[in-house]
Amino acid sequence: MEEIVILSGKGGTGKTTLTASLSALIEDxxxxxxxxxxxxxxxxxxxxxxxxxxxxxxxxxxIEKERCVECGLCRQLCRFGAISEDFIIDxxxxxxxxxxxxxxxxxxxxxxxxxxxxxxxxxxxxxxxxHAQLFPGEENSGRLSSEVKNLARDIGIRENKKYIIIDGPPxxxxxxxxxxxxxxxxxxxxxxxxxxxSDLARIVQLTQFFxxxxxxxxxxxxxxxxxxxxxxxxxxxxxxxxLSKIPFCEDVIEALKNKMPVVEYSKGPASAEILNIxxxxxx
Amino acid sequence: MVITVGSGKGGTGKTLISTSLAMSIGNVQFFDCxxxxxxxxxxxxxxxxxxxxxxxxxxxxxLSKCNFCKKCQEICRYxxxxxxxxxxxxxxxxxxxxxxxxxxxxxKAISEKKVKxxxxxxxxxxxxxxxxxxxxxGQATSPPLIRELKKYIEKGKDVxxxxxxxxxxxxxxxxxxxDFVILVTEPTPFGLxxxxxxxxxxxxxxxxxxxxxxxxxxxDNLIEDFCREKNIPVILKIxxxxxxxxxxxxxxxxxxxxxxxxxxFKTLFEKIKNL
Numbered sequence: 124m125e126e127i128v129i130l131s132g133k134g135g136t137g138k139t140t141l142t143a144s145l146s147a148l149i150e151d152x153x154x155x156x157x158x159x160x161x162x163x164x165x166x167x168x169x170x171x172x173x174x175x176x177x178x179x180x181x182x183x184x185x186i187e188k189e190r191c192v193e194c195g196l197c198r199q200l201c202r203f204g205a206i207s208e209d210f211i212i213d214x215x216x217x218x219x220x221x222x223x224x225x226x227x228x229x230x231x232x233x234x235x236x237x238x239x240x241x242x243x244x245x246x247x248x249x250x251x252x253x254h255a256q257l258f259p260g261e262e263n264s265g266r267l268s269s270e271v272k273n274l275a276r277d278i279g280i281r282e283n284k285k286y287i288i289i290d291g292p293p294x295x296x297x298x299x300x301x302x303x304x305x306x307x308x309x310x311x312x313x314x315x316x317x318x319x320x321s322d323l324a325r326i327v328q329l330t331q332f333f334x335x336x337x338x339x340x341x342x343x344x345x346x347x348x349x350x351x352x353x354x355x356x357x358x359x360x361x362x363x364x365x366l367s368k369i370p371f372c373e374d375v376i377e378a379l380k381n382k383m384p385v386v387e388y389s390k391g392p393a394s395a396e397i398l399n400i401x402x403x404x405x406x
Numbered sequence: 407m408v409i410t411v412g413s414g415k416g417g418t419g420k421t422l423i424s425t426s427l428a429m430s431i432g433n434v435q436f437f438d439c440x441x442x443x444x445x446x447x448x449x450x451x452x453x454x455x456x457x458x459x460x461x462x463x464x465x466x467x468x469l470s471k472c473n474f475c476k477k478c479q480e481i482c483r484y485x486x487x488x489x490x491x492x493x494x495x496x497x498x499x500x501x502x503x504x505x506x507x508x509x510x511x512x513x514k515a516i517s518e519k520k521v522k523x524x525x526x527x528x529x530x531x532x533x534x535x536x537x538x539x540x541x542x543x544g545q546a547t548s549p550p551l552i553r554e555l556k557k558y559i560e561k562g563k564d565v566x567x568x569x570x571x572x573x574x575x576x577x578x579x580x581x582x583x584x585d586f587v588i589l590v591t592e593p594t595p596f597g598l599x600x601x602x603x604x605x606x607x608x609x610x611x612x613x614x615x616x617x618x619x620x621x622x623x624x625x626d627n628l629i630e631d632f633c634r635e636k637n638i639p640v641i642l643k644i645x646x647x648x649x650x651x652x653x654x655x656x657x658x659x660x661x662x663x664x665x666x667x668x669x670x671f672k673t674l675f676e677k678i679k680n681l
Contacts, residue, residue, distance in 0.1 A: 132442075132443050133416065133417060133443055133445070134416010134571040135415060135416045135418060135571075136417060139596070160573050160603070161416075161571065161572050161599075161600040161603055163595075163596045166596060166599060202504055218502050221506060222504055222506040225481060225509075225510065257574060259573045259603045259604070259606040259607045260606070260607040261574060261575075262574065262575045264574040265546065292572065293572070294443055294572070295443065295541065295543060296545075296546055296547065298574075300546050316655035317655065317656065318421065318448055321443070321448060325543055326443075329544065332544045346651055346652065347656070350655055379594050380595065
């Protein structure tokens with residue numbers, strides 16, 4: 124089983140558009156959306172939810188005033204400055220590490236684990252689809268991304284699938300690292316803008332740091348040929364293949380507004396190029 | 407007044423709008439809190455005057471003192487430390503630098519190993535004081551760096567913050583303590599879905615907010631209907647225009663692409679102050 128993760132560094136370059144279309148074109152796969160805090164792939168795949176699982180990622184830590192003797196040990200130990208002088212825990216600053224809970228000699232600190240989101244196992248016309256929704260503002264998106272991925276792996280192994288196709292989150296932080304770990308190939312979708320190039324360099328540095336094979340797709344390459352050339356030079360310098368250049372195409376936005384993968388919406392130039400990507404990687 | 411620009415969905419134009427606003431009004435402190443992928447320097451073009459390394463620590467285990475009791479593994483809420491038969495593995499990317507393992511170790515076998523978390527870059531461009539956080543590639547947790555960066559906010563000054571996309575902890579840390587949040591969206595189902603999530607965070611934190619529709623045109627009603635229902639003002643619309651996309655690709659802000667935007671953003675700033 125091969126794991127292919129679609130990433131971008133910069134948001135809004137076309138990760139989900141590409142993932143949805145590849146999901147429609149490739150057979151014998153499990154689809155996963157590891158962007159758990161702002162997931163969008165489900166909007167294009169029209170899933171029917173078969174199973175729903177709580178994600179236990181949240182925590183609420185509280186000091187019980189009746190038991191607290193204000194010895195100050197918790198304040199002294201907390202690295203996040205989350206405990207105020209009058210011994211109230213700031214939910215925003217608290218990282219839920221549990222050090223105060225474990226250390227309190229009075230056992231005056233309570234720690235509850237709470238549901239912080241849901242994981243969904245869904246059916247789509249393109250195959251099985253694992254996705255999630257972290258409650259807005261919650262932490263632990265990296266762990267939820269890992270759980271989505273692990274569930275997709277379990278299903279893939281059980282049903283003897285050939286591929287797992289993963290839509291990743293933007294950035295280079297914990298949920299990206301979680302989506303990336305153990306992948307066989309990272310496809311980085313970028314755009315020919317100054318911001319695109321700046322972000323590309325950081326995400327490629329990350330995939331190379333983890334020694335994961337990386338290929339670049341330049342989306343909307345024809346909006347700035349000079350920048351496209353710069354990305355091509357960059358790829359050469361770093362030994363990263365430019366897998367494809369997708370032209371700007373109105374059909375992509377129209378397909379999105381109609382909530383469909385673009386390859387199913389039209390046979391336009393963007394769809395044709397995505398079909399090329401499919402042939403190059405998946406035969 | 408502290409204004410944060412966020413979006414939920416990535417690539418809707420946060421950085422273009424935050425930098426255009428700062429460059430139009432001037433005399434502001436600008437903070438790039440998208441520390442994973444900071445881009446505002448491309449538009450503001452500051453002269454960097456100082457770079458400050460920000461460090462954190464990860465546990466380092468002295469095996470000669472370790473008796474493999476697994477207490478560190480048990481206390482760690484992030485699965486960042488694993489004790490094997492005669493080996494202890496630290497997964498630095500999972501570590502939240504809380505120090506619980508160090509505290510719990512009965513043999514004092516764990517110490518702090520300093521690692522670089524990121525860099526804060528300080529600079530100037532005309533009347534803009536520029537501050538940027540830049541997470542070290544390979545580091546997973548951006549909130550501590552965002553918090554360090556925001557310590558440079560001076561009370562009484564006008565402040566513009568560019569946030570990371572998404573609605574999880576990087577966004578929450580950027581937006582926390584703001585007087586107003588500008589949520590930038592686009593008139594697509596993705597834009598709407600992620601806008602709803604970002605609005606929910608702002609509501610939970612009790613923050614005032616307004617929406618900017620970027621690449622506005624056909625389909626705006628999708629966003630406008632939602633905003634009306636939620637009673638959130640649509641404070642600006644930026645139409646889809648090829649010259650904006652081209653200017654953006656070269657690193658130009660809106661007032662540089664079309665000078666009329668300077669006035670638009672000045673008016674917008676006054677409007678926000680009065681909301």
